[in-house]
Amino acid sequence: MVNVKTRRMNRLEEELKLQIIEQLNMEDIEPDDINIEDPLFNEGLGLDSIDALELIVLLEKEYGIKVGDSRKGKDILFSIKSMADYIRANKAA
Amino acid sequence: MNKPIYVNGIHSISPQASFNNLFFDSAVEPTPRKYFQIIAPKYRDYIPAKQLRRMAKQMKLGLIGAQKAIEDANSNSVDAIIVGTGNGNISDTQKFLNSIIDNKERMLIPTSFVQSTNNIVAGSIALMLKNKQYNTTYTHHSAAFEISLIDAIMLFAEDKAKTILVGGIDEITEETYEHKSQGDLWTKEALNPFAIKENNYIQGAIMGESSSFFILSSQRTEHSYAQLLDVKVIHTSFESLDKILLDFLLQNNISRSQINLLIAGFNGVESYDKPQQKFLQNNFKNTPIAFYKHYVGEHPSASAFGFWMANQILSSRKIDANIWYTKQSIKLNDIEYVLLFQQAYLSEKDFALILLKKT
């Protein structure tokens, strides 16, 4: 029997992967290529500061979460997992 | 007198099959059109997918053009990067403007704003080549490319460079065509560009786009295409042009009769072409005239394509049969001096001259 909570947790991570791939035009990347704990910036997917700003807009548009400080953004955007954790902690119920 | 400068590398991405530096790879199709679009290269063959994903069209074209021109010249490094663009980065400017309106100034993505800056092409080339040298971008209508050449000539004279990358790039989008064609300057219907001939005009110009890059060098090689003698850019009236032309040729120790071939920026619009024709005929009685906007359309950096064409001609390569505007023509081997002349289409008073010599 699959734990419902686990299912929901994974779905957000998977959703994020697809949104990031689409938003950042990463045509060659499949969701399975991305490990949710891998760093998104510099290594891993190799995103840069402009991509960070795009992800900040994505968080606001799709999840209603405002990241006012781009420096705080660094921690939130570290990996898919950190993004998902932040969304779950801050999204309106 | 300027130091000798040679054109050692050329490249043009245009609406014709010019990519492999042949003039052309395949026969020209005289299809009626409202505007010209380039034949896009396989971007992935030249730019890593990771970088390609958010790259503006102009950036892609500029990066490839720079690579190809450097490859053509077999250069190891460049000492300066100078780009001319009359309209700048249109697609990203439009994207950002549209997003400001559609999103009512909220939650905007910065990518297209950053890429809309007119010097993004020169800047990206510097990034690609990790080149920290002199780098600039000119945006003065159709003289932008010629001014880039003048800057390069000065750098050579100042002993600040041995190899310089110079480019001219302008793009078109469906939206640009839609916006600009509201007036009388541009054709609203599809026209055959090959209907443009001496004394045969069309009712509105056909827009276009192209991206042409060159390597200029103080060293002549056996692969050098031509020698760049001098360039003049001037904001003035037609009345003053005769004297300006004479002074320009005199400064370069050349008489009008020595010019074997003229290359003009005629675009088929009578009010634009006729005064230029008159000026050329008054000064160069029977000199044959070639032209190029029927290949690439009217846009500020079309003259960079004209420069590409001139270099093809001067290195006596195979040339397309449709270059002639006048009935007269001339054998390639008999051409020693070529003068390019053009006037800005949207500004009656901005002119440019380029003088090239066979090497």
Add this chain to the structure above:
Amino acid sequence: MRVFVTGMGVISSIGVNVNENLKALQQGRTGIKPISGLDTIHRGKWPAAEIDLTNTQLLNLIPNFNQGTRYTRGQLLTIIAANEAIAEAKLSIEEQKDMAIVGGNTVGGIDITEVNYRDYQTTDPYYFNQAHPGGETTRQLADYLHTSAFTSTINTACSSSANAIILGTRLIKNGRAKRVLVGGSDPLTKFSLNGFASLMIYDEESCKPFDARHQGLNLGEGGAFLVLESEDVLGKKDIYAEVLGYANRNDAFHSSASSPNGEGAYATIKQALKEAALMPEQISFVHAHGTATPNNDTSEGEALKRIFKTNIPPFASSKSYVGHTLGAAGALNAIYAILAMKYSFLFPNLNFKEAMDEQLIPILKVKKKINLSYVLSNAFGFGGNNTSIVFGKVNKGGDNE
């Protein structure tokens, strides 16, 4: 061939001419306040350095404007500043006629097209065709002045008009011109405002260059022009300054950010000093680019430390007075640096409370009766474009002081 500055003209949020700007600098008076002119959702909230004149009012500052009813705000700012520079240089009609022109701007006529963007079908085609791209701003100036000479437009983002000064200087040194009108302008637009906001580098309060609390820039609008003349046509003219050295280098780090160790800025300042044949310790004042973005301030700060070591000369950014004027910024920085030298004063870097770096404390108070012999002016733009220019004081005899 020596090159001299014989005339200057400015219009900005702190004054419609050089004199008004000078007074504001000497009084430490800012032109930054909540946006009131531009039609934007941020009006009344975000700060900017607007010029409180409508286009019609700007038009009234231009004698014999002969371009009919079609113009953009950038064209008006350009002509106003250029006119003052030419008047200061006391150029005759003849001298004006073959004067080369090099202008810089980043938004061209977007002030008009952005407002009419969806109404293009009913907008005068002039705006979407001619006026939208940058070259038209300079062409209008040349037309207005009836010049018959080399005319050019540069767009290297925030360093555009500094590159204009450099090109003008080189045209004279290369014998391609005897005098050149150089400078730039930009109006405030929704395009730029939203652009910098989307990069999260627009400070929603007054900007704080070199301050630890810096959050980003405030935009401004303006026009700034200089007349450069070669020594052999100088005659007995008054001289503001001599152009002693200049440099243009690319950072090659990122399209919209400078390298943290200030590599590009360092190389540029070093080259400009070398061209001027000066040692770092001879520089009396640095007009920093100082946009108040963490990235610029850190990068430029590092460059200043690397060049000047522990003896960083007095420095300030005028962006806390006039905002970031984009296309006008390079020329504006140069003009303010020359004014400091000419009138022997140092103006404070406003809004500074907390140092981001103990070694980088800018000028905090106005200082008068300070003899400045050589000044350095920086301007750095997107696309990694870096410029630095060194100006020297010249007495009537033509010697550097």
